[in-house]
Amino acid sequence: MPxxxxxxxxxxxxxxxxxxxxxxxxxVARRRIMDTDGYYVAGRSIGPVTNALAVVSSYLSLATFLxxxxxxxxxxxxxxxxxxxxxxxxxxxxxxxxxxxxxxxTYTAAGYVAERFKSESxxxxxxxxxxxxxxxxxxxxxxxxxxxxxxxxGISYVPALFIGGxxxxxxxxxxxMYGVTWSQxxxxxxxxxxxxxxxxxxxxxxxxxxxxxxxxxYGNMTPAMMEAxxxxxxxxxxxxxxxxxxxxxxxxxxxxxxxxxxxxxxVASAKTIKEGRYGFLIGLFFIGLVNVLTFAAGFSGVLYTNxxxxxxxxxxxxxxxxxxxxxxxxNWALAMVMAGAIAAGVSTVAGALIVIGTGIAHxxxxxxxxxxxRQKLILAPVVTFIAGVVIIFVTISPPTFALASVIWAIAxxxxxxxxxxxxxxxxxxxxKYGVIAGMLVGGFLCMYANAQFAHPSFTWSPIWxxxxxxxxxxxxxxxxxxxxxxxIFVSMITNRIPxxxxxxxxxxxxxxxxxxxxxxxxxxxxxxxxxxxxxGPALIGAIMLCFVFYALFG
Amino acid sequence: MTEPKASVEHKTVTYTDKATRVYKQxxxxxxxxxxxxxxxxxxxxFMQPLPQLLNVTVWGFPFPYWxxxxxxxxxxxxxxxxxxxxxxxxxxxxxxVGKEDK
Numbered sequence: 001m002p003x004x005x006x007x008x009x010x011x012x013x014x015x016x017x018x019x020x021x022x023x024x025x026x027x028v029a030r031r032r033i034m035d036t037d038g039y040y041v042a043g044r045s046i047g048p049v050t051n052a053l054a055v056v057s058s059y060l061s062l063a064t065f066l067x068x069x070x071x072x073x074x075x076x077x078x079x080x081x082x083x084x085x086x087x088x089x090x091x092x093x094x095x096x097x098x099x100x101x102x103x104x105x106t107y108t109a110a111g112y113v114a115e116r117f118k119s120e121s122x123x124x125x126x127x128x129x130x131x132x133x134x135x136x137x138x139x140x141x142x143x144x145x146x147x148x149x150x151x152x153x154g155i156s157y158v159p160a161l162f163i164g165g166x167x168x169x170x171x172x173x174x175x176x177m178y179g180v181t182w183s184q185x186x187x188x189x190x191x192x193x194x195x196x197x198x199x200x201x202x203x204x205x206x207x208x209x210x211x212x213x214x215x216x217x218y219g220n221m222t223p224a225m226m227e228a229x230x231x232x233x234x235x236x237x238x239x240x241x242x243x244x245x246x247x248x249x250x251x252x253x254x255x256x257x258x259x260x261x262x263x264x265x266x267v268a269s270a271k272t273i274k275e276g277r278y279g280f281l282i283g284l285f286f287i288g289l290v291n292v293l294t295f296a297a298g299f300s301g302v303l304y305t306n307x308x309x310x311x312x313x314x315x316x317x318x319x320x321x322x323x324x325x326x327x328x329x330x331n332w333a334l335a336m337v338m339a340g341a342i343a344a345g346v347s348t349v350a351g352a353l354i355v356i357g358t359g360i361a362h363x364x365x366x367x368x369x370x371x372x373x374r375q376k377l378i379l380a381p382v383v384t385f386i387a388g389v390v391i392i393f394v395t396i397s398p399p400t401f402a403l404a405s406v407i408w409a410i411a412x413x414x415x416x417x418x419x420x421x422x423x424x425x426x427x428x429x430x431x432k433y434g435v436i437a438g439m440l441v442g443g444f445l446c447m448y449a450n451a452q453f454a455h456p457s458f459t460w461s462p463i464w465x466x467x468x469x470x471x472x473x474x475x476x477x478x479x480x481x482x483x484x485x486x487x488i489f490v491s492m493i494t495n496r497i498p499x500x501x502x503x504x505x506x507x508x509x510x511x512x513x514x515x516x517x518x519x520x521x522x523x524x525x526x527x528x529x530x531x532x533x534x535x536g537p538a539l540i541g542a543i544m545l546c547f548v549f550y551a552l553f554g
Numbered sequence: 555m556t557e558p559k560a561s562v563e564h565k566t567v568t569y570t571d572k573a574t575r576v577y578k579q580x581x582x583x584x585x586x587x588x589x590x591x592x593x594x595x596x597x598x599x600f601m602q603p604l605p606q607l608l609n610v611t612v613w614g615f616p617f618p619y620w621x622x623x624x625x626x627x628x629x630x631x632x633x634x635x636x637x638x639x640x641x642x643x644x645x646x647x648x649x650x651v652g653k654e655d656k
Contacts, residue, residue: 080622081598087626088595091634095587099641216623219614233616235598236605246599254595273645277638281631288627295623426584517580518645520652523573530577 006154014335015152015342018190022183022346023171048279051270053188054347055283059090060191060290061137062144062345067403068291069321072298073305076232079298081246082253082407083291087284089257094280096258097425099273100516108355109259109417110363113439116424116512118505119432125439127359129416134359135391136409137260138352141345142168142395147319148341151334161395169388172350173381184350187343192286194340195293198325198333202300205328215292218299225299228306232299244477244551251547252407252476256414259421273518297321304328349388357384397457415442415479419487423540427491428513428531431504434491442483449475481547488541492534576647583644587637594630597621 061067071079106112110130114123142165149160171183196214203211203218210217225232237246270276301320304310304327322341325333361379398405419438423430449461494500513531514524601607601618610617 077619080618084597084622084626085595087630088591091591091630092588094634095584095591095637095641099645216613219611222611222614222616233608233619235601235618236608237602250596250599254592274638274642277641278635281634281638284631284634288631292623292627295619518648519573520649523648523652530573 008152008154008331008334008338010331011152011335011338014339015148018339018342019167019171019346021186023174025183025186027174048270048275048282050182050185051276051279052282052286053186054184055280056188056286056290057184057191057344057347058351059283059287060188060344061141061348061406062341063140063348063403063406064290064294065191065195065341065344066144066147066318066321067140067406068294069297069301069324070318071403072295073301073320076229076298076302077235080235080295081249085250085253086257086410087288087291089254090280090284090287092254093258094277094284097421098277098280099518100425101421102270102273102276103516103518104512108358108363109421110359112424113417113420113435114363116420116509117430117432117435118509119436122432122435122439123363125436125443126417126420127363129412129439129443130359131356131387133260133409133413133416134352134355135387135394136405136412138349138391139395139398140403140405141349141352142391143398144318144341145345145349146395147322148338148345151319151322152338158396161392165388165392165395168346168349169353169385169392171346172353172388173385184347187347188283188286190343191340191347192290194336194343195290195297198321198329198337198340199293199297199300201329201333202324203296206300206303214296215289218296221299221303224307225303229302232302244554245474248411248474248477251480252411252414254414255418255480256410256412256476258414259417260410260413297324300324300328349391352391353384353388356387357381360387411476411479412443412446414476415446415483418480419483423484423487423491423537425513425516426531427534427537428506428510429491429495429534429537430487431491431494431509433494433500433504434487434489437490438483438487441486442479445479445482446475478548478551481544481551484544485541485548488537488544492538492541573651576644576651579647580641580644583637583640587633590633591630594626594633597626 068079068083101112104112104115106115108130110123110126113126114120142161145164145168146157146161149155149164150157153160153163155163199214200211203214203221206218207221208214208218209220222233237243270279297320301324304324305320322334322337325337357380360383365379416439419442420430420435423438424435447461495504507526510526510528510532511524514528515521517531519530598618607617612620615623
């Protein structure tokens with residue numbers, strides 16, 4: 001495989017300028033932070049376009065930027081199945097609970113669980129899973145940052161990891177969410193441009209007739225692809241792979257994207273609910289644009305390696321987009337892709353670290369001990385920095401594909417948080433016993449199998465299936481439906497046991513559900529029938545139980 | 555003095571009917587749109603019985619690939635825009651119901 005030797009000067013200049021600008025934004029923002037709302041959710045003052053660009057960079061992790069190309073190289077068009085689910089998962093979040101969540105004012109998954117279900121035990125469980133999910137999410141970003149710094153400085157993986165990782169962690173620690181949101185808006189714009197222009201240049205070099213519209217303009221190259229790699233476009237299920245793998249993707253990726261913790265923070269930072277929703281839709285447009293550009297990049301990568309018989313080790317595939325830029329275009333394109341990758345990685349690591357920081361500082365320490373504003377503002381960055389260093393150490397031995405740990409984190413989020421979010425917002429009967437059962441059942445079932453693909457150190461996890469292209473989402477076919485079923489049926493049963501029902505503050509939580517949906521004070525009464533019926537949840541629970549039996553015995 | 559009592563009861567019933575209508579609208583919008591989104595997300599599943607779609611090309615691309623490049627990018631966003639506008643109207647109606655009670 002082509003490699004680059006020595007220091008890449010232009011790349012260093014671009015990346016240093018980029019990171020310096022982010023640090024300056026972070027420092028300026030830090031001086032404007034008056035309270036924890038300013039640190040965590042940018043004072044809830046972000047307009048739709050700014051929030052949209054921030055949404056883009058939250059979602060477009062470095063694993064997307066580089067990892068999609070690598071994954072398409074590995075599994076070709078089967079990645080389309082995942083990306084469909086990811087896009088639609090975001091839409092489900094917008095439709096089902098972005099508005100209610102914004103009205104509730106919580107900005108972490110754990111904070112939502114504690115507020116909605118009035119349970120500190122549930123909060124603790126949620127925080128634990130949330131921190132674990134975000135660590136795994138951030139691992140893939142750190143791997144990508146390390147690869148970029150490898151090529152920038154001509155050094156090996158581990159030193160590059162420490163140098164790049166510490167720079168990113170320091171940046172995040174300085175500015176908090178206020179700086180992160182504004183930087184993320186800039187990073188989102190950079191991600192789009194840094195993918196668009198190099199892919200145009202790569203496609204032009206490869207001979208695409210419509211390279212000016214790189215997302216659609218390479219149709220003339222498909223005959224060459226059909227000759228070099230005939231199976232590239234096939235989305236037909238592999239005959240040796242059980243359909244459950246594909247169904248696992250649907251459950252893991254669709255429901256997971258709806259509940260990933262650092263996406264939820266974007267809900268909280270919008271000025272109004274309406275602006276928040278439309279901001280998300282604008283963001284979804286740009287996310288889709290970058291997705292289809294990565295398909296073009298992945299197409300180019302497969303064509304290149306097959307036409308020229310180039311061998312790439314799977315663990316090196318994450319560098320493919322960088323290599324394509326270097327081989328087919330030149331220094332400026334490589335520098336641009338590096339800038340985009342760094343922007344994507346920085347923004348996602350920032351989002352992850354902020355969630356971890358808020359989880360520990362706000363949801364754990366801040367909940368059990370009264371802290372002054374000043375103490376909270378000191379504690380949050382300290383926790384953020386420590387978490388960042390931990391992630392760097394965990395990334396010393398990363399998964400083969402950077403995208404693997406992201407997919408696993410999303411699958412775990414689907415198994416833990418989606419049921420509480422959807423059922424908690426739309427059904428007053430969801431109670432603290434149900435949410436604890438749902439989170440634990442879903443979380444442990446997801447973590448039980450195939451986790452070794454997410455990180456090689458997870459040796460406690462047995463392999464259920466080792467399909468040719470990534471077994472990670474597979475447990476979702478069991479864990480997500482099990483989470484829903486556990487939450488619904490445990491809630492229904494405990495609501496009918498007087499001694500347990502007495503411990504549920506129904507008056508408070510019912511009122512919370514009504515206000516979260518925007519019903520004015522004067523329309524709310526104790527006996528309001530809205531969101532109270534058990535019929536809908538019972539039907540959902542029954543369907544999910546059928547999926548559980550199918551996953552186990554089908 | 556039965557007339558004033560009857561008019562108060564009528565007002566309460568009317569308000570409850572309106573609130574119930576707005577609530578059912580909200581449920582309908584969310585349930586139907588969520589199911590539609592899930593169906594879109596399962597698009598590739600529905601293509602499985604039709605492997606001949608790989609021989610159908612649009613702008614040079616086999617249909618499943620083209621579908622992902624266009625319909626499954628723009629389609630969900632248009633659906634989302636429509637649903638968000640319905641939800642915004644529903645939010646306004648909730649506020650109106652509250653004001654009518656005053």
